[in-house]
Amino acid sequence: MGLNKNTKILIVGLGLMGGSYAQALTDRGFEVGALARREASINYALEHGLIRHGRCNADPDYICQFDLIVFALYPHVFLDWLRENQDCIRPGALLTDVTGVKGSVVYAVQDMLRSDLEFIGAHPMAGREVSGVENATKEIFRGANYIVTPTGKNSEAAIAACMDLGRELGFQTITTLTPEKHDEMIAFLSQLTHCIAVSLMVSKDSEHLSRYTGDSFRDLTRIAKINDEMWSELFLLNKTELLAQMDLFSETFSRLRDSIARDDTAAMREMMRLSTQRRKYFDKDESV
């Protein structure tokens, strides 16, 4: 169960994230294999040294070699895959994932899993505005956060191995959270911000404005280029938390709006001072 240099690692799903995992782990000396739908993805990963070997179909003789399996799939594909193929996995293997929501995934997987396998959820908080293995790079993990989300079903050994994995991948900060705390946090910090960016871009056709824009609009909308298939699924899988955070934001935004509408400079300035003070928490790793 522990992670060591003899641990054979299978990446299931060779997109941006799966490919970046493969590159990081191969570069750290692990034997890394992969399963992908498209043969072109396997070929690309072989040619660029991301993996040692790979398959386009779920070959039982291939799957059973691996000690650690990382699922880098859309959530619904992940569950379907396990249902069909978990019988092929070597007893004692450790399974983990990269899914951006946890509560609706972790328990479902643990409930359906064979008793001689262990699944522990993890969320690599890294990404790019582009997708596909061709854009994979381990550089996205540098300085980023990796969150392990154990439940009561997880062993200490699995938690330790999953945190080791985060270190091998090159993440800067590796922490644990319950699936519930994770989802609350991600709804506010990530899903809400994507909703805001999308809403800003959808609000008006701003093509004619692009020549006038300053950095702030670019910064706020960088994440407005969004994988609609993945994010719509993630939003619905965390719907209750996301709606709660959206409503919290809307209330604050309305409060600021109303202070402007009634010329209430004192109320506006108080919100701005609180905002300025709180934003400093996030400064430590930033160059000015």
Add this chain to the structure above:
Amino acid sequence: MGLNKNTKILIVGLGLMGGSYAQALTDRGFEVGALARREASINYALEHGLIRHGRCNADPDYICQFDLIVFALYPHVFLDWLRENQDCIRPGALLTDVTGVKGSVVYAVQDMLRSDLEFIGAHPMAGREVSGVENATKEIFRGANYIVTPTGKNSEAAIAACMDLGRELGFQTITTLTPEKHDEMIAFLSQLTHCIAVSLMVSKDSEHLSRYTGDSFRDLTRIAKINDEMWSELFLLNKTELLAQMDLFSETFSRLRDSIARDDTAAMREMMRLSTQRRKYFDKDESV
């Protein structure tokens, strides 16, 4: 009226923006003087070679030397200054400013100005999250936009001189807009984004979340460190436009919220695809 290397330039107000103007113009070979409230600001600017000379009081014999005067003051301070001191200005001098809103400033200034002076508004779309002459640097103008906002009262010569000024400062893109178009644009691209960033930070005490955050939250809240005195004044000076843009954003945000609430994946994905497509307009100058 035209800008040439003999044009003597006075900066009124030596904060971040005034200091950055002074540095850029001094480095381009102009004779630059300054008026500031604090003697320490003048001393700093002299010691660091930002200006050739300066004063802490509005000395008429000093003010009357200059051909071009740039006002880098808060809007209400700007109007007060002109009321008290415009009699000292040399006939034929050109006046411009750096104010972030235009409709409520440009006409007021032009209406009160002596008939032998000319004022033309300009908005340098550049800045930092820090203030004061000690943080001044002409680097903030590199790659940035400079917008001249002429009215029917402005001469072609003044428009040309003001655009020349933008070039001498080192801006990348120099354009003209009516004050009204400018204010509509700035309400959406800049003021609304600052309202969003402030609302995000005020919505919850996120100190405990800073260790989990990815780039998106950092990007969206970088401008949440905000000069509350300046921005509250700018918001109220552009209140009608800003409220209209805030309401437009709120409507779109509510539409996205409702599509999530009713599990309407098609509606969500349509908004995300539109967002992705529109964001590409803003890509040209960005590294991925």
